[in-house]
Amino acid sequence: MYKLILSDLDETLLVNHHVPIENVQAIKKAREKGIKFVPATGRAFNMIPQILDEIDAYDKEGEFSICFNGALIVENKDNRILNFNGISFEQTNKLFKLSKNYDVCVLIFTMDMCYIYNANSDEVERKTAQKAPFKVMEVDNIDFLKGDKIAKILYEKKDVVYLKSIENDLQKDIEKLKVCASYSSNRYLEFNTLGIDKGFGLRWLANYLDIDTEDTIAIGDNYNDEKMIQAAGLGVCVTCAADDLKAQADYVTKHDYDQGAVKEVIEKYVL
Known part of the structure; x- marks a missing residue:
């Protein structure tokens, strides 16, 4: 049973920098089953408050974000930094x-x-x-x-x-x-x-939450998502991804990011 879903933001979860309602509703249903949904993004934490608010995770205890491609892992409540591995x-x-x-x-x-x-x-x-x-x-x-x-x-x-x-x-x-x-x-x-990527972020957070990586899903579309797609129990590529990235995924969505790709994954593998 899957317990943790990591999703890239741009060209995966978002459309015009917002979370479409169909994705919001699917995330809510996944949470009702006890599954954690975590944004895993190249963005800074201070760039995603509105996105977190749209998925009802803003300033919430027990909700998490992975930022800067895995360099920063945060518990959303009070922006509590759990791990930071920056570049010198x-x-x-x-x-x-x-x-x-x-x-x-x-x-x-x-x-x-x-x-x-x-x-x-x-x-x-x-x-x-x-x-x-x-x-x-x-x-x-x-x-x-x-x-x-x-x-x-x-x-x-x-x-x-x-x-x-x-x-x-x-x-x-x-x-x-x-x-x-x-x-x-x-x-x-x-x-x-070196060594810091979204795959590192997935493994670190899964370990922190005492979740086996086999019980994780990672959804992405680009090469900065590659390591977390490889690390997850279920690695998913959005259909807009390059062919060589799709070849590494366990599943490629039928819908594009602006057609509810994240909703598709949640409905297929969680609900």
């Missing part, structure tokens, strides 16, 4: 300097703020729509972040082929810096510290 300033600074060799927008997430360098209007509009606290950087160094808790750094460009070419170029640097790379929303190349 040294790792971030090196990746920031390397970014200047490429045509990308750079986003650096601390616990409380998103700093955007080489900002484009599209990304600023996206962060505004996501209700993300952000600042556009006017300087080309990040010394001001020394001593801050940095969660991750991203390169942004709406050209995944170009982003993958960057990852190939930086392979030796990635290995030397002990970071891991993943992709999301068909526009982000994300860097977390």
